[in-house]
Amino acid sequence: MAIEVRIPTILRTYTAGAKTVDGSGDTLADLLTDLDGRHSGLRGRLITQEGALHKFVNVYVNDEDVRFLGSLDAKLNDGDTVTILPAVAGGALGLLAAAAMLGR
Amino acid sequence: MLTISRAILDAIVSHARRDHPDEACGVVTGPAGSDTPTRHIPMDNVERSQTFYRFDPAEQLRVWREMDDRDEEPVVIYHSHTATEAYPSRTDVSFAGEPGAHYLLVSTREQDVTEVRSFRILDGVVTEEPVKLVGVPADGDAVQSYMFGQSPVAVDYECR
Numbered sequence: 001m002a003i004e005v006r007i008p009t010i011l012r013t014y015t016a017g018a019k020t021v022d023g024s025g026d027t028l029a030d031l032l033t034d035l036d037g038r039h040s041g042l043r044g045r046l047i048t049q050e051g052a053l054h055k056f057v058n059v060y061v062n063d064e065d066v067r068f069l070g071s072l073d074a075k076l077n078d079g080d081t082v083t084i085l086p087a088v089a090g091g092a093l094g095l096l097a098a099a100a101m102l103g104r
Numbered sequence: 105m106l107t108i109s110r111a112i113l114d115a116i117v118s119h120a121r122r123d124h125p126d127e128a129c130g131v132v133t134g135p136a137g138s139d140t141p142t143r144h145i146p147m148d149n150v151e152r153s154q155t156f157y158r159f160d161p162a163e164q165l166r167v168w169r170e171m172d173d174r175d176e177e178p179v180v181i182y183h184s185h186t187a188t189e190a191y192p193s194r195t196d197v198s199f200a201g202e203p204g205a206h207y208l209l210v211s212t213r214e215q216d217v218t219e220v221r222s223f224r225i226l227d228g229v230v231t232e233e234p235v236k237l238v239g240v241p242a243d244g245d246a247v248q249s250y251m252f253g254q255s256p257v258a259v260d261y262e263c264r
């Protein structure tokens with residue numbers, strides 16, 4: 001099952017500069033495990049030590065933010081496109097408070 | 105160094121003033137590899153906060169796709185600080201995810217003078233860079249004055 005994954009500039013060091021890579025999996029979690037086999041370290045940039053999707057990234061399945069699709073449990077189908085983008089966020093607020101706001 | 109047109113900088117500052125006291129944010133795209141910001145896209149701050157901003161993830165996907173289709177990249181990512189200086193906070197540094205972008209900060213804490221400073225943020229390291237303005241202002245009688253990080257005094261728009 002082929003799923004196209006679009007990689008942002010900041011993570012292309014893990015894909016030898018490739019903008020898109022192919023992967024497979026029934027869920028987003030499976031896909032990231034599959035990708036990590038060929039692009040070692042990529043998964044670690046997207047998933048926290050606690051095993052949740054990182055707040056610093058946005059992941060979309062086709063047009064939908066995975067936060068509305070069950071996050072790492074989001075179901076994937078053949079032909080889907082998964083897009084990874086760095087979240088663009090910041091501000092004068094302290095880091096811990098900012099991370100808490102994103103976690104809502 | 106960031107080279108940016110006066111018209112675009114004016115539009116960014118207007119956006120920041122309009123949204124004050126909330127933080128404003130947006131992007132200026134340009135042809136890939138050109139390092140030239142040409143298309144200003146004000147973004148929605150979904151947090152509508154005086155101390156925090158975040159691009160709306162759905163809007164961001166749309167804009168980033170459009171950039172891809174037009175062979176553009178985010179040349180400038182900007183936001184405002186509305187009560188503090190135009191310098192990246194720890195939060196800004198932690199979230200900086202576009203290694204090729206100029207991070208432009210605008211401070212609207214003073215009513216009459218707008219601080220504008222530009223930075224590279226790479227692997228948690230902040231490096232300030234000069235800002236060079238090119239082109240004539242959209243409004244020839246602009247009275248807005250800007251203060252840049254490298255300038256010892258305010259740059260008066262009317263003095264040309």
